[in-house]
Amino acid sequence: MKIYTKTGDTGETSLYGGTRVPKNELRIEAYGTVDELNSLLGHCLSHSPADRICGILNAIQQQLFRVGADLATPEDAKARIERVDESVILELESHIDELQEQLPPLKHFILPGGSTTGATIHLARTVCRRAERIVVSCHSREPVNPMIITYLNRLSDLLFVMARYENQQQNEPETPWIPDRKK
Numbered sequence: 001m002k003i004y005t006k007t008g009d010t011g012e013t014s015l016y017g018g019t020r021v022p023k024n025e026l027r028i029e030a031y032g033t034v035d036e037l038n039s040l041l042g043h044c045l046s047h048s049p050a051d052r053i054c055g056i057l058n059a060i061q062q063q064l065f066r067v068g069a070d071l072a073t074p075e076d077a078k079a080r081i082e083r084v085d086e087s088v089i090l091e092l093e094s095h096i097d098e099l100q101e102q103l104p105p106l107k108h109f110i111l112p113g114g115s116t117t118g119a120t121i122h123l124a125r126t127v128c129r130r131a132e133r134i135v136v137s138c139h140s141r142e143p144v145n146p147m148i149i150t151y152l153n154r155l156s157d158l159l160f161v162m163a164r165y166e167n168q169q170q171n172e173p174e175t176p177w178i179p180d181r182k183k
Contacts, residue, residue: 008023011023011024015027015072015073015074015077016069016072016073016077016079016081017073017074017077017078017079019074019077026134026137026138026141027071027072027074027138027142027144029134029138030071030131030134030135030138030144031067031068031071031072033127033130033131033134034064034067034068034071034131035064035068036127036131037064037124037127037128037131038061038064038065038068040120040123040124040127041057041060041061041064041124042061043120044057044117044120044121044124045057045058047116047117047120048117049117049121049166049169050165050166050169052099052165053117053121053162053165053166053169056095056158056162057162059091060155060158063084063088063091063151066082066084066088067084067148067151067152069081069082070082070083070084070144070145070148071135071138071144071145071148074142075143075144075145083145083147084145084147084148084151085147086147088151089147089150089151089154092151092154092155092157092158093154095158095161095162096154096157096158096161099158099161099162099164099165100161102165102168103161103164103165103168108176108177109176109177110164110174110175110176110177111174111175111176111177112125112126112163113175114163114166114167114170114172114173114174114175115166115167115170115172117166117170118163118164118166118167118170118172119163121159121162121163121166122159122160122163124159125156125159125160125163128152128155128156128159129152129156131152132149132152132153132156135148135149135152136149
């Protein structure tokens with residue numbers, strides 16, 4: 001089987017279910033950004049994070065394929081897919097609670113950074129936030145599964161906690177944000 005189909009050579013692509021749309025549609029931008037996030041998480045894994053983080057990142061990568069498929073399938077499509085539902089959101093919340101219990105409470109904003117893996121997870125968090133913004137914009141124009149918005153919002157929270165956890169595992173101190181108080 002060839003990897004190229006030539007069906008996108010004119011700037012259009014197919015949604016799941018067959019509808020052809022321009023490649024600059026917000027829906028395409030949304031699931032393309034989710035794909036970018038998934039690739040960035042693969043990059044995080046290449047830095048050999050703590051075992052607990054590896055397990056969670058692997059699960060998230062699987063979930064992000066589900067998110068992408070959901071975004072690529074219009075609500076009224078006859079195609080049957082597994083939509084994002086509350087179960088994956090509850091799983092993210094469980095991970096947040098578990099990891100956060102092992103971290104000192106935040107008393108100030110922190111700057112993204114730390115170890116290579118921690119900094120990369122912080123970067124993934126910002127890509128996740130961008131994906132969330134694009135999905136919100138898309139949803140304001142055409143219906144998408146609203147659970148995707150909740151999922152991406154919760155995922156960005158988890159990525160923040162994971163970055164802190166990974167930095168703690170690497171003995172990398174957090175750098176507080178010190179506001180410039182000049183008047």
